[in-house]
Amino acid sequence: MHSTVSILREILLKIEDKNNTVVVIPRPQIVIPLLMEISSVVEEFNVSIGYPLKYTSFYSLFLNIFRAQKNKDRSKYYTKDYLSILLHPAIKNLNIRDTLITKILIERIQYFLQENDSSNISGKIFIELKEIEKEEEIYKDIKSILDTMGINITASDIKDILLLIHNIFFRFWESIDNFEDFSKSFVKLLDFLLDKSLILNNSFNLKILESLYKIPKDFLSLSFKKEKFDKIEIWEIFKQRLESEMISFSGSPLKGMQILGLFETRSINFENVIVLDVNESILPSLKLYNFFIPQEIMLNLGLNPLEKESEIQHYYFKRLISSSKNVYLIYEENEQKERSRFIEEILWEKQKEANSLNVIEPQRFMFYIEPASKQNNIEKTENIIEFLKKERYSASKINTYINCPISFYYKYVLKLTTRDSLLDDPQSKHIGVFIHQLLEETFSVFKNKKPVIDNNFRNFFLKKAKEKFSKDLEKRMGADFFLLRDIIIIRLKQFLQKEAQRSVKKIIALEEEKVDFFKFNSYNIEFTYTIDRIDELEDGTILVIDYKTGGGEVVPKKFRNLQNLEFNRKSIKKNIKSFQLPIYYYFISKEFKSSNVNAMIYNLRSLEEDYFLGEEDYKNKDKILDICLDSLSFIFDEIFNLNVPFEADPDERKCFNCEFNLSCGD
Structure with missing residues (x-):
């Protein structure tokens, strides 16, 4: 076109x-x-x-309102339909008190519905308008944002704006059963848009409004305007009228x-x-x-x-x-x-x-479209180096760098992230969060004492699992939620059987956040890490446990492989694989100096235990730790080296799923 x-x-x-x-x-x-x-x-x-009215933004707005009413489950709206109306440009830019207030209001409602998993309204597939209106945290959050911008408004005023939007675009359409009521609601909506929206900034919109105002006028002239019709039938007739309307x-x-x-x-x-x-x-x-x-x-x-x-x-x-x-x-x-x-x-x-085939040669116009230049390496600057030296690090940050430096740049230097929606079906990371929180909440009764996995605890644990699933995951899923729930319950039962067989003297810590420092050369690097669980075993060993709900190798290779390690990023990536267990082991060893310490990955899917130090490597534990720490020092030297750019490290499987693959040259 x-x-x-x-x-x-x-x-x-x-x-x-x-x-x-x-x-x-x-x-x-x-x-x-x-x-x-x-x-x-x-x-x-x-x-x-x-010009057909159906190609205008007004048509898409009315279509969104129609879809919301059509998909409504009694008093509950399908959340995606609700957001499609609020996020429409004509609604998002309403000047009720101030355009900026409306934009922030709608943006924060979207955040509370899609991203804030601590909210009472987050992640729900269907939601009532009253549930949103009663969520006081929304108004407090918006008010605090507006206060920092110098805009004086009360929480009550913000709520009034939301109620007005809900009435005009939702409630006025709920009890429609004849063309007269439909026409009155439609005129109220058009009057509201004419008064509070930015549509007058475009002269063509006035021509559209002229055509739109004719529709309720025609409906009100109908001899059967007060006769009862199904609400969806009225909308279908209205939709057909819109699709046939032309703007001159x-x-x-x-x-x-x-x-x-x-x-x-x-x-x-x-x-x-x-x-x-x-x-x-x-x-x-x-x-x-x-x-x-x-x-x-x-x-x-x-x-x-x-x-x-x-x-x-x-x-x-x-x-x-x-x-x-x-x-x-x-x-x-x-x-x-x-x-x-x-x-x-x-x-x-x-x-x-x-009498020839070559009579008219068409004149060809070629449009060459090239994607924005992709970079597979990015040079560092002095400012980037200074920024990196002041950053707080974690095992996942370092792992990101050894796997792909350019991904580290996008994620931790530019701070780019993909927006996660709680309205989408739960992904593996959401299930992982659910499992971690469940284990913390249930096993906390055994903190500083021996865990006893008897029938009473099993019943308590499984009841808690079902309640938490219903609260955190079921509301985001369709009718097939029970399949995922049953699979998780089966795996958790197997986990409890395995736990009953482990020789644990007491549980020392659960989901404990810690901060420590890693010193090398003249640098003192701040590290933050969260320990899923620390056990003291019957033999006195302190065992650091990291739960995993997915796959992938994350434990360093054995000493026989590590002793000939070459100090370059790709060799470290191949042999160390992940710094998670070495970092846990290093910091917890400093805390429990008089005890034997080990760390393990506890795979909750396969119930396999993968130890940082195996039986054959325990005698070389100091050498293994030194190799891991020297490798970590090398990685930091490279991160802080101005002459080493952030470069892409192609891996077909990982690159395909990478959130930055469109920006990367590979």
């Missing part, structure tokens, strides 16, 4: 007599981009083709360049004719209408409406170009589109006259 109007602009620059020029538009949706493109090269023009443009057919549809050109001659979209299925544009007489019977009677329609359009097309001096036929040619039969007919006639 945009390439077509760009070609048109180039042609118009070469035409001197624009008053004797017509641009023929077979499909009306191209009008707006066309006007935007030619307004700088044509002073006067007249548009005699209507103002102009004079007596001067300037003319922009017409094919049928508007009948009996008019022009010196210069430019026809856009001369592609099959667009010109001729043939529609199969529903007649009272079946199509097969009409064909048997010799009545073919499609053939008749094609002949009419063919006549107007041939008559128009035959009476002109200069004709420009613009079409697209690609795998999905082919040029119109009308062009093929012209070429065939010329080929017969010249």
Whole structure:
């Protein structure tokens, strides 16, 4: 579409007599981009083709309101439908008190519904308007933001704005059962938009509003306006009316360049004719209408409406170009589109006259589209180095760097993240959070004492698991939630059986956040880490446990592999794999100096235990730790090295799932 109007602009620059020029538009949706493109090269023009209202933002707003009412479950709205209305540009920019207040209100509601998992309304598939209105934390949050911006408003005023939006765009439509009530609600909505929105900033919107105000006027003139109808039927009729509505443009057919549809050109001659979209299925544009007489019977009677329609359009097309001096036929040619039969007919006639196939060589316009340049390495600056030295680090940050430095740059230097929605189906990370929280809440009864996995605890544990699943995950899922729930319950039962067999003297810590420092050269690096669990075993060993609900190798290789380790990032990535267990072991060893310490990955899916120090490596524990710490020092040296850029480390599987793959050269 945009390439077509760009070609048109180039042609118009070469035409001197624009008053004797017509641009023929077979499909009306191209009008707006066309006007935007030619307004700088044509002073006067007249548009005699209507623009369909269904291509405007107003139509999408009414469609969103219709969808919300249609999908409503009693008093509850489908949350995605609710947000689609609030996030519509016409609503998000309402100037009720201040446009900025409305924007922040809607943005924070979206946050509380989609991202703030501590909120009472977060993650719900269906939600009542009252639930949102009663969430006082929303108003406190918005007020604190507005206070920092110097905007004085009370929480009560913010709530009033939300209530007004809910009434106009939701509640007024809930009890509609006749055309009169529908029309009144529709007029209230249009009056509200006219008064509080920014639609008056665009003069074309006024033409749209004129057409929209005619619809309730027509509905109120109906003799059956008070008769009861199903609400969805009223909306369907309204939707059909919107789809048939055309917005007319103002102009004079007596001067300037003319922009017409094919049928508007009948009996008019022009010196210069430019026809856009001369592609099959667009010109001729043939529609199969529903007649009272079946199509097969009409064909048997010799009545073919499609053939008749094609002949009419063919006549107007041939008559128009035959009476002109200069004709420009613009079409697209690609795998999905082919040029119109009308062009093929012209070429065939010329080929017969010249007795040659090479009679008219189409002038081709090529548009080369190149994606924004991708970088597979990014140079460091002094400012970046200073920033990195002041950062607080974690095992996951270091692991990100050894796996792919450029991913580390995007995630921890630029702070780029993908927005996570609690309204989407739960992913593995959400299930991981659920499991970690469940184990902390249930096993906390055994803190500083021996865990006893008896029937009482099993019943308590499984009851808590089901309650927490219902609260945290079930509300985000469809009717098949029970499948995931049952799988999780089976795995948790197996976990309890395994726990009953472990020789644990007492549980020392659960989900404990810690901060410590790692010193090397002249640097003192601050580290933060969260220990899932620390056990004291019957033999006195302090065991640091990290739960995993997914797969992947995260434990360093054995000493026989590590003792010949080359100090470069790729070798460290291959042999150390992850610094999580070495870092846990290092810091916890300092805390429990008089005890034997070990760390392990506890895979809750397979119930496998993978230790940092195996039996054969325990005698070399100091050497293994030194190798890991020297590797960590090397990684920090590289991170702080101005001459080592952040480079991509291609891995087909990981790159495919990487959130930054569109920005990376690999």
